[in-house]
Amino acid sequence: MSKYKKHIMVCGGTGCRASESDTIVEKMKKELENRNLDKDVQVVITGCFGLCEKGPIVKMLPDNTIYTEVKPVNVTEIIDEHIIKGRKVKSLLPADSYKGKTDSKNMDSFKKQIRIALKNCGFINPEVIDEYIASNGYEALGKALMEYTPEQTIDIIKKSGLRGRGGGGFPTGLKWEFAAKSKGDQKYVVCNADEGDPGAFMDRSILEGDPHSVLEAMAICGYTMGATEGLIYIRAEYPLAIERLQIAIKQAREYGLLGKNILGSGFDFDIILKLGAGAFVCGEETALIHSMEGLRGEPTIKPPFPAESGYNNMPTNVNNVETFANIPTIINKGAEWFASIGTKKSTGTKVFALAGKINNVGLIEVPMGTTLREVIFEIGGGIQDGKKFKAVQTGGPSGGCLTEKHLDTPIDFDNLIEAGSMMGSGGMIVMDEDDCMVSMAKFYLDFTVEESCGKCAPCRIGNKRLYETLDKITQGKGTEADLDLLRNMSHVIKDTSLCGLGQTSPNPVLSTLDNFWDEYIAHVKDHKCEAGQCKSLLQYNIIAEDCVGCTACARVCPVGCIAGEKKEVHIIDQSICIKCGACMDKCKFNAIELI
Amino acid sequence: MCDSKIKLKEKDIAKIKEICEFFDNKAGELISVLHRCQSEFGYLPPEIQDVVSDFMNVPVAKIYGVVTFYSFFTMKPKGKYPISICTGTACYVRGAEKVLDEFKKELNLEVGETAADGKFSLSSLRCVGACGLAPVVLVGEKTYGRVAPDDVKEILAAYEN
Structure with missing residues (x-):
């Protein structure tokens, strides 16, 4: 070389x-x-x-x-x-x-970051296994196989305090232990790479930038629970990640790091890919398992948990990509080292995907306990075009909107839930003063309605009703009673839905009701949308001083709601106006305003 | 069932058979089979579902259930240049809806429709993961980033011939 x-x-x-x-x-x-x-x-x-x-x-x-x-x-x-x-x-x-x-x-954007899950992203060529090995790759697998028993390995993960990075935050070591204790002829390790939260792209980046770290972790997990088969359930929308994984699996097999008798230890483990086909609900582990079995991705009631009866009714352990990406470093550097990063109940780091109205859109990895202010303003570079920060949605469609008052809250699993949101997969969508919070809640509900699998009534029907009520409000037809309805319905949906999707889908509604009550009131009482996003609540007005009476607006108006004589000030009849905006586009004198 | 089969050519049926056999006709591989079929034929009309049902010994109702459950599968043919507008959250807050409206207006199509001449089809998708480029539009394999409503005419013009 x-x-x-x-x-x-x-x-x-x-x-x-x-x-x-x-x-x-x-x-x-x-x-x-x-x-x-x-x-x-x-x-x-x-x-x-x-x-x-x-x-x-x-x-x-x-x-x-x-x-x-x-x-x-x-x-x-x-x-x-x-x-x-x-x-x-x-x-x-x-x-x-x-x-x-x-x-x-x-x-500045790198200084506050500690990279564990992303440690190789941007440093190695993901298509060359030697580069991964050169940066201590597969050392953790070797260590686990040669030096530790499966129980000792699980113990390290338990002591590290690692919690599932896919959203739930369940302790990973405990999950592995359940799967290890379950009995079955064949056990499975599943990697959930069906990143469905729109705006979150850390799993894709890890798989594209460091696919071997996930393969290595899956093999370690297989060793601890006695599984010989691993499956990666990945979105078909991520062609590059699929390609890189295929290359990585092939290379690992050639090097004897996957397949029979890995590193001469007598342990067999191989991994195959399973393509998803676009369904948000498949992030839920039972739904994901059904999808891998060739069925509709509908969740089933737990228990039985996948650890007892999962893929093909055999004990199955499902972890998210980012969770796996942490494993090799934990084994290499030790549980104490990992537990010393972050907060007491949420150890280690978390990758966040910053998106929306923020200057530095991208991926960052910070210790748990970093505040939202540090993430958004110091690492993220603040709000675009010098506008004012209004809210940040964490946890995607299952999370909630956090505001100015939450900026100094240290981010960890429990604090975010207490604030009415959740960690989710780590998507952070930043919004500025031009974003209407009612429309934002409506946007998320539109998503949930489309993605609800339809199996249970609260989620299938309830979310639809939530959406319709929000739509009514953005049309200017809402009443104060609708706000109570929103809140009551939200609680019922949360309490009675079958799976995580329905249990969290009202969060955007509840958190915006809590944090932006005045904005809802302005919509239903004064029929005003201050952000100017709800078109139906806006009025086109002709500014008398600027209007020269050229009649251009009256001629272009499709419903004939503009009256006025030549060379005289024109007037819009608000009761007929359909708010198409044609008059404003046509006016050469900037005499039409939106209020 | 046999009526619809007539519409497919012999070689198409042979191709579907080959795909099903590649996965050992195992019911658990239904989604993989459908992926292959869609990339081969472009879409999954009832005829294809019928034939898959035959070879894999899975009721066609089940196959229809799976095809309609997942957003990646389509029963309508896409246009020669399929246009997808990302309506994920990051693109939404950066104005994807206005871009989508502009495409609807210019093409006179609704989301999910294909033009009568088969040239363009319009769809929305949830997040391609290129949030730094929001709003994102895909035409076939080509990605357009930071698209403003004013750019729409220009993008379409590139596919005029």
Whole structure:
């Protein structure tokens, strides 16, 4: 293997690939060859750096310089300036660096982060198993197989305090123990990679950037519970992650790290992929198992828990991608080390996907107990266009909206539930003053109604009624009694639904009612939407001083609700107006306003 | 059941048979079989479901139940250039709805419909995970990021020929 002096790491995640990062890689390789530098400088396609807003991302090693929003045309400049002359290309440095920081080790967005689950994302080529092994990959599996008994391994996970990162927050070690104690001819390890929460993309990034960490953890889990088969249930919408997993599984088999008699220990374990087909409810483990069995993804009542009777009615342990990605490091560095990070009841770190009206959209990993303020304003770079922060939705459609008053709450499983939201998979959607909270709740309910499997009545019918009531309010036809109805219905749905989907789906409604009561009242009493998002509550008005009486608006109005003589001020008849906005588009004098 | 089979060509039936056999005709692999069939034929009309039912010995009602349960499966053919607008939360708060409205207006199609000439079809999907580029529009395999309503005409123009 030749030794390279310098490396150019190019992000090959879904976001950056969509902005032509693969063209950048090809061009770089060609240009390096042209300059006879291809023996000294290596171009590496990596997983996600987490700076998705500013993609495509290119990182230069050994000096850790980060270049953002790189385009194929910038390639020659990077090579000629940075590689050959040793000067940084200023125009491509991230905004952060204007304070004199240009490398990833000192940038504000990285400083507060501790990376465990994402530790290899952006550092290794996910398609080369040697790179994973070179960064201590498969060492944990070796350790577990050679040095620890299954019970000792479970004990390490229990002591680490690791809780399920998929949303529920159930202690992982305990779950493994249940599965280990269950008896069955065949047991299964399942990885839940059906990331259904829209706006959360950490599982995809881990699978794209570091697939071997998940394979290794699944093998360790198999060893502890006596399973020889692993299944990864992955969304069909993630073609790149599927491809990288297939490559990783093939390489691991070739190296004897999957298959028969792993590392000569006598332990057999292999992994296959199962494609999902797009159903949010399949994040629920019993629904996921049914989907893997070729059925509709409908949940069933627990008990029996999957640990007793899961896939093909055999003991099955289901964990989420991020949970698995933590396992190898816990085994390598020890339970005490992991438990020393985070808070007492929520140890370790959590990956969050920042999205919405925030400057640095992307993936971050911070210790549990970090506050929302630190995440949104320090790491996330604050709100876009200098607008005011209004709310942040954590936990996706199952979570709730948190506001200004929650900004200093340390984030952990229990605090978020207490605040009326939940951790969920770690999606964080930031909203500013232009977002209407009633519309936001309606948006989430629209999602839930579509995704409800229809098996139990409270979820199937109740959520639909919630949606209709919210829709009525955004149309300006709601009353105060509707607000009580919303609250009562929400509680009934929560209490009586069969699975996690229905038990949490009213959370966006309840949390917005709690935190934005005034906004609901403004909608039902004054028929006003301050954010200006509910079209039906807006009025088009002609500003008398600015109107020259050109009649253009009256001519374009499809319902003929604008009256006025030539060269005189026109008036809109609000009772007929359908709020199409045609008049405003047509007016050349900016004489029509929306209030 | 046999009537609808007539509509499929011999070689199509042979292809479906091959797919089912690849998965040993196991009922547990139904979703994998349907994935393969959809990528082969583009969609899953009743005819195909019928044939799959025959080979796998699974009632066609069950297959229909699975096809209609999952959003990835479709019983209608997509256009030559399928357009999908991401309406995940990140795209929604950054104005995906206005972009979707613009596409509806320009194409005169509703979500889930395919144009009469088979050129474009319109659908919405939940999150492709490229939230940094929100709002995101997919035309076939090509991704367009940070799409504004004003960009819609230009995007469509690229597929005029």
